Amino acid sequence: MKWKTKINHPLVLRIEGFLLLIEGLMMLTVLPVTYLHPGLYGFSIPFSALITLLTGFIFIIATRNHKNDKTTSRDGVYIVCISWLVLSLFGAMPYLLSKSVPNFTDGFFEALSGFTTTGATVLTRLETLPKDILLWRSMTQWIGGLAIIVFTIAILPYLGMSGMQLFVAEINGINYDKLHPRIMHTVRRIWGLYLFFTLLETLLLYWGDMGFFDALCHSMSTISSGGFSTRTESLGAFSNYSQVVVSIFMVLSGCNFSLLLLSIGWKSFTIFKNQEFKTFLFYILFIGSGIGLVLLFTCHMSMGNAFRLSFFSVISSLTTTGFFVSNYTVWPSFLWVILFLLMFIGACSGSTSGGVKIFRHLIFMKNSMLELRRIIHPNAILPVKINGKAISTGGVNKNLSFIFIYFLVFIAGGIILLFTGTDFNTAIGASVATLSNVGTGIGQVGPGGSYVFFPQFTKWILMLLMVLGRVELFSLITLLSRSFWRN
Numbered sequence: 286m287k288w289k290t291k292i293n294h295p296l297v298l299r300i301e302g303f304l305l306l307i308e309g310l311m312m313l314t315v316l317p318v319t320y321l322h323p324g325l326y327g328f329s330i331p332f333s334a335l336i337t338l339l340t341g342f343i344f345i346i347a348t349r350n351h352k353n354d355k356t357t358s359r360d361g362v363y364i365v366c367i368s369w370l371v372l373s374l375f376g377a378m379p380y381l382l383s384k385s386v387p388n389f390t391d392g393f394f395e396a397l398s399g400f401t402t403t404g405a406t407v408l409t410r411l412e413t414l415p416k417d418i419l420l421w422r423s424m425t426q427w428i429g430g431l432a433i434i435v436f437t438i439a440i441l442p443y444l445g446m447s448g449m450q451l452f453v454a455e456i457n458g459i460n461y462d463k464l465h466p467r468i469m470h471t472v473r474r475i476w477g478l479y480l481f482f483t484l485l486e487t488l489l490l491y492w493g494d495m496g497f498f499d500a501l502c503h504s505m506s507t508i509s510s511g512g513f514s515t516r517t518e519s520l521g522a523f524s525n526y527s528q529v530v531v532s533i534f535m536v537l538s539g540c541n542f543s544l545l546l547l548s549i550g551w552k553s554f555t556i557f558k559n560q561e562f563k564t565f566l567f568y569i570l571f572i573g574s575g576i577g578l579v580l581l582f583t584c585h586m587s588m589g590n591a592f593r594l595s596f597f598s599v600i601s602s603l604t605t606t607g608f609f610v611s612n613y614t615v616w617p618s619f620l621w622v623i624l625f626l627l628m629f630i631g632a633c634s635g636s637t638s639g640g641v642k643i644f645r646h647l648i649f650m651k652n653s654m655l656e657l658r659r660i661i662h663p664n665a666i667l668p669v670k671i672n673g674k675a676i677s678t679g680g681v682n683k684n685l686s687f688i689f690i691y692f693l694v695f696i697a698g699g700i701i702l703l704f705t706g707t708d709f710n711t712a713i714g715a716s717v718a719t720l721s722n723v724g725t726g727i728g729q730v731g732p733g734g735s736y737v738f739f740p741q742f743t744k745w746i747l748m749l750l751m752v753l754g755r756v757e758l759f760s761l762i763t764l765l766s767r768s769f770w771r772n
Contacts, residue, residue, distance in 0.1 A: 293360050295351035300364055301371050302344025308372055309338035311424055312379070318498070319417040329382035330417050337375045366756055366764050372428075373397040379421050385414060390741045397748050399425025401755040402637060404512030404607040404724025405715075405747065407737040411517050416498060422513045423502040429755075430509025430637040431479050431542070475542050478549070482508045486534045494524040503527075507534045510637040512607025512724045517733060521610040525593060528610055532600050539565060539604035539632030560672050561633050561643050565603075568643075572627070573599040576620055583617060602627040605639040607724035609732035621727060625714070628723045629695075639722030639754050641691055645684045647671055652681055690758055695720050698750050705743045715739075719750040 312334035319330045376396035377389070386392045391407045398405045399422055406422075408414065483504050490500035499515050506513045516522040520531055537545070544556040556562050577595035580586050586594070594611050601608045602624045613621045631640020648669055655667045668675035676684075698716035703709065714726030715736070725732055736744065753761055 295348040296360060297364055297367075298344045299348040299351065301368065302341045302348070304368055304372060305337050305341030305344065305375060308375060308428070309334045309341060311428060312337060312421070315417050315420050315424065318420050319415075322416040327415075327417075329379045330421065332382060333375070333378035336378065340375070362760050362763055366752070366761050369397065369400055369429075369752055369755060372400050376400060376421075376425050379418060383415060383418055385418050388741070390744055391737070394736070394744050394748055395422070396425060397751055398724065399423075399511065399513065400429035401722055401751045402426050402429050402509050402511040402605075402639070403719055403722040403751045403754075404506070405719055405730070405736050405751070406513070406724070407735060407744075409517070409735050409737060411515060419515050420498070420502060423505040423511070423515075426509040426511030426513055427483065427505035430505075430511065430538075431475065471543070471546075474546055478542060478546060479508060482534060482537055486530065489530045490527055493526040493530065495527055499523075503531065504534070507531050507606065507608070508538050508637070510535070510538045510604050510606045510632075510639070510722070512601075514608065519609045519732070520597070525589075528593065528597055531608060532597050535600045535604045535606050535608070536569065538606070539600075539636050539638050541633045541635035542637075543635050544633075558672075561647060564643050564647060565633055568603060568627070568630070569596070569599055572623065576623065579617065579620060598624055599627065601725075602723065603630060603638075604632045604636075605721050605723045607718075609725055612732045614727055614731045625717065625727055628717050628721045628726070629691075631721060639720075641688055641721075644671070645688055648676060648681055648684045649688055652685065687758060690762075691720070694750070694753060694758065698746065701746055702743060705740060707739075707743070715747060716750065719747045720754040722751065722754045 312330055315330050316334075319327055373393055373396040376399065377392035380386045380392040380395050381389065386395060386407060394405075394407050397403075404426070411419065486504040486507060487497075487500045490503060491497050493500075495503065502513070502515050503520075505511070512519075514520065514522075520528050540556065540562060541559070544559055544562065548556040573592070573596040576599060577592035580591035580595055581588055584591070594613075597608070597610050598613050600606075605628060613624055629641055630646055631642045632638035634642045634644040648671065651669045651671075655669060658667055659665065669681050670676065695713075695716050698720060699713045702712035702715055707715070708728060711726075711728030711730055714728040715730045718724055718726030718730055725734070728734075729738065730736060736747065739747065
């Protein structure tokens with residue numbers, strides 16, 4: 286049987302062309318750092334920008350006569366999935382040309398880790414790297430944070446295209462219909478808020494002990510929930526003030542951006558009525574306080590240090606940012622196990638964080654409790670409600686299926702790593718760190734650890750987990766199914 290896909294390939298090429306143009310322009314913004322701090326291979330950024338821009342122009346020119354610009358849900362899923370690979374392919378060039386990595390696998394790993402905001406790195410001794418490479422690392426996370434797809438959607442109206450399907454495929458947690466009747470206005474305002482938070486954090490960090498370069502890099506990595514740092518010690522190399530500022534903005538990055546817009550705009554404090562956000566804050570306060578008390582009484586830390594380390598680590602794990610200020614694996618074992626479990630949860634839907642998301646955990650917990658009542662009252666109609674609204678049975682089943690598949694993928698990833706000779710802690714740590722887009726896990730990939738020691742085959746497995754976590758499983762699974770490609 287001959288299969289024919291309904292993918293609109295000229296449209297895909299055209300959109301990828303504009304994505305590459307944006308990526309190339311972002312590379313050009315790194316040039317001032319290249320010329321102010323020239324390295325041994327100072328041509329890596331300008332040459333990469335030239336190749337990326339040229340390829341983008343070729344894609345656009347080749348599809349300039351294409352008339353059908355309507356996107357379907359199938360196009361949306363396809364574009365969202367392959368865009369991470371295309372962007373990472375060209376994003377790896379600066380690492381390869383600057384000799385920061387020894388081979389293509391490592392370069393692609395670093396780029397994909399950036400664009401998926403995973404924060405897993407194969408680089409060591411970050412302080413010795415050229416500053417333009419360090420800035421590009423943080424910039425890849427900033428681009429991927431709220432997704433380059435959404436940024437492109439903001440300019441699609443000027444191209445005569447519809448961006449609704451791409452928007453729905455990329456960020457299914459944002460309630461776009463409540464913000465503005467035109468989705469493009471919503472996307473522009475979300476990016477405006479994203480940029481505002483980045484600039485504000487940069488200024489606040491610059492007023493502390495960070496130079497402007499470090500402040501900018503860490504701001505881009507924070508608001509994107511990425512975790513790339515300019516120091517091997519991450520935030521542990523900076524003052525308590527900087528750690529507190531970063532903690533605050535990690536919390537903001539873990540919030541639903543649509544609710545943030547509503548709260549800042551005409552519906553103040555809307556976010557505080559949201560059950561997912563309240564659960565998010567409860568996890569931070571309750572678990573952070575609990576770990577802080579344990580550190581205070583068992584590790585003989587001062588009260589300030591105990592609660593600072595506790596809350597920073599909890600926020601970083603829950604928002605899947607991956608920054609660290611100390612080696613939490615030397616704490617009592619049950620404490621880092623708690624942090625390990627938080628990496629699965631993730632923050633709010635519609636945020637830049639990874640993980641399963643608190644929304645799904647709420648559905649799972651509420652449905653589990655209701656199942657007990659349904660056993661006692663089999664004829665009772667007991668719907669799962671979030672924010673006072675009933676979730677359909679299909680919606681509940683879909684989210685429960687997602688959680689189940691998520692853990693299956695995590696277990697499969699850990700087993701594959703074990704078969705490659707990785708020790709148990711490192712295997713499960715790397716599996717959850719890449720799938721949940723945290724970067725920093727346990728074992729050899731714990732705080733300060735690098736992924737450079739993994740064999741190339743294992744790195745490709747980890748990269749697959751990164752993409753699966755970033756596109757939220759179902760999109761990529763749908764893309765790999767036979768029915769997706771059938772006519």
